[in-house]
Amino acid sequence: MKPPTQAPPGAPPAAPAAAPVRVGRALWLSGATxxxxxxxxxxxxxxxxxxxxxxxxxxxxxxxxxxxxxxxLFAEGALSSAFVPAFADAHRNRGRDAAYRLANAVVGVVLVAVGVLTALGVVFADGLVAAIAPGLESPGLAALLARIMMPFLLLVSLAAVAMGMLNAQSRFGAPAIAPALFNVGSLAVGLGLWASGWPPERAVVGWAVGTMVGGVLQLGAQLPALHALGFRARPVLSREALRDPGMRRIGRLMGAAVVGLSATQVNILVNTIFASHQVGANTWLQMAFRLMQLPLGVFGVAIATVAGAGVAQRAAARDMPAVKATLGAAMRHVAFLNVPSAVGLAVLAGPIISMIYEHGRFGPEDTAATAQALVFYAVGLYAYSGVKVFAPAFYALDEARVPVVGSVLGMASNVALNVTLWPVLGFRGVALGTSLAAGVNFLVLALVWRRRHGGLGGAGIVAQLGRVMAATVVLGFAAWAALRGLQRVLPHDGGLARQLALGLLPVLAGGLAYLAAARALGISELTELLGAVRRRRARRS
Known part of the structure; x- marks a missing residue:
């Protein structure tokens, strides 16, 4: 597909879509997420x-x-990045039947290719564990758990195809709910384990089984929505299906995406290798990263999903002004929501982690270590979200080399930073290196976009970011002051009640302070979000 063209010289500029990012839709998706x-x-x-x-x-x-x-790497990364624009282009320009034939060809390839990967993972689990975690104290247990969970890869790969088809047709409900059902399945099994009173060495095996149950639910949750849209799963691997122009495009984009995303996976592997030499470090980093992913998933991924679908549709229509307007609106919303989230997580890392995790076999020392990791992960939250917005836009425009270069440079930065920071900061250096590497990746994407396509649609992105940062300073001070005040007045032996108060009330104080500051500074995204809430309430009424 050729990139969308600019308006010819002398022609009036094309007006961007009235609502480049559907705020109400993104808000609903954020709620489901x-x-x-x-x-x-x-x-x-x-x-x-x-x-x-x-x-x-x-x-x-x-x-x-x-x-x-x-x-x-393959499912929710390269496949989704390549499949959504190809499916959207086929659906718009060749019709629904052609798009569904393309999807069935992709399903056939996934069943064969990912099935082989799954089998290889089961057979070579011991070697894989030794390679990515050479310092692990229980490699045999890790290999057993890996064998149990390898089929999860096939389930989630098929779920990614279903998600891509639904998102490309602006059906965001089922894909947003599917991960929740994955968690429901895992929780159900986990509650059974808790009731049984199993020791940790047995409970962890049951937890691996619960992960598989969750994977089945994540795929199954999306099938009714696809059926309602007229899709019937008939996987094919015929020569004719593989020669479809959409398949060739997916193959081309996936090749570039795998190279680019492999850099991210190398980062994670490097982090795992370093952290495996300290007992508990991989768990602390995982818990902290999951908390950082809360605003990333709720805000960053939701905005990126809606914007990515919009970019793919507008790119298929060859409407570059609308593509830029969509990206501009998305980046303004990312700043408005994720910059304050990052500061809030950093300021309140300790009480938030204590409230959530410090129970049962997770002690105060684990809370302190996880909080330190979360502070350093929060540094990269805006960059993570920005990459999720920008990278799909380059894929939609058939400029896949750009995110590949950004990922590779980010990987090189992460490796260098880990080697440099681990002797000084230990596992904390892993978190900081990951955040700084995400910043390098985002900077590459932003600079290349500006050089190739000019600014983003809409005015005042830098000015808006400045106002957001000013409001975030107010948030940070209010949250810190509320925390210090509560720590003075609450009894130290308050137990769960003290944990809840220290974990929730400063968040509320900081959030209200941020909204008040945003209103005083005239940040327009606040008005858009409040308007979307009012419209949704009116429709329900």
Whole structure:
């Protein structure tokens, strides 16, 4: 597909779409994602209660990392980035039947290719564990858990195809709910383990089985929505299907995306190798990263999903002004929501982690270590979100080399930073290096976009970011002051009530202060979000 063209010289500029990012739709998607993330936190909380942060939890984290890395690389990463624009283009320009034939060809390839990867992972689990976690204390247990969870890769790969088809047709409900059902399945099994009173070395095996149950639910949740749209799963691997122009485009984009995303996976592998030499470090980093992913998933991914679908549709229509307007609106919303989230997580890392995780076998020392990791992860939250917005736009425009270069430079930065920071900061250096590497990746994408396509649609992105940062300073001070005040007045032996008060009330104080400052500074995204809430309430009425 050729990139969308600019308006010819002398012609009046094309007006961008009236609503480049559907704020109401993104708000609804954020709400659905919030439910999933809250359930994910509940799942992690139950994991901490049952197993804690020790060699058993490290074994699970390392074992799950094997199918999860492949999922991020092939399924929800390269495949989604390549499939959504190709499917959207086929649906718009060749019709629904052609798009569905393309999807069935992709399903056929996934069943064969990912099935082979799954089998290889089962056979070579011991070697894979030894390669990515050479310092692990329980490599045999990790290999057993990896064998149990490898089929999760196939389930989530098929779920990614379903998600791409639904998102490309602006059906965001089922894909947003599906991860919540994954968490529901894991929680259900975990509650059974908790009731049984199993020791951590047995409970962690049951937890791996619960992960598989969640994967089945994540795929199954999206099938009714696809059926309602007229899709019938008939996987094909014929020569004619593989020669479809959409398949050739997917193959071309996936090749570039795998190279680019492999840099991210190398970062994670490098982090795992370093952290495996300290008992509990992989668990601390995993728990902290999950908390950082709460605003990333609720806000960053939701905005990126809606914007990515809009970019793919507008790119298929060859409407470059609308593409730029969509990206501009998305980046303004990312700043408005994720910059304050990052500061809030950094200021309140300790009480938030204590409230969520410090129960059962997860002790105060684990809370302190996880909080330190979260502070350093929060540094990269805006960059993570920005990459999720920009990278799909380059793929939609057939400029896949750009995110590849950004990812490779980010990988090189991460490796260099880990080598430099680990002797000084230990596992904390892993978190900081990851955040700084994300910043390098984002900077590459932003600079190349500006050089190739000029500014983003809409005015005042830099000025808006300045106002957001000013309002965020108010948030940080209010949250810190509320925390210090509560620590003085609440009894130290307050137990769960003290944990809840210290974890929730400063968040509320900081959030209200930010909204008041945003209103005083005239940040327009606040007005858009409030308007979307009022419209949704009016429709319900």
């Amino acid at each position: 919030m439910i999933s993330r809250v359930l994910g936190l509940a799942r992690d909380q139950l994991f901490a209660i049952l197993i804690g942060a020790n060699r058993y939890s490290d074994a699970f984290v390392v074992a799950f990392r094997i199918p999860n890395l492949l999922r991020d």
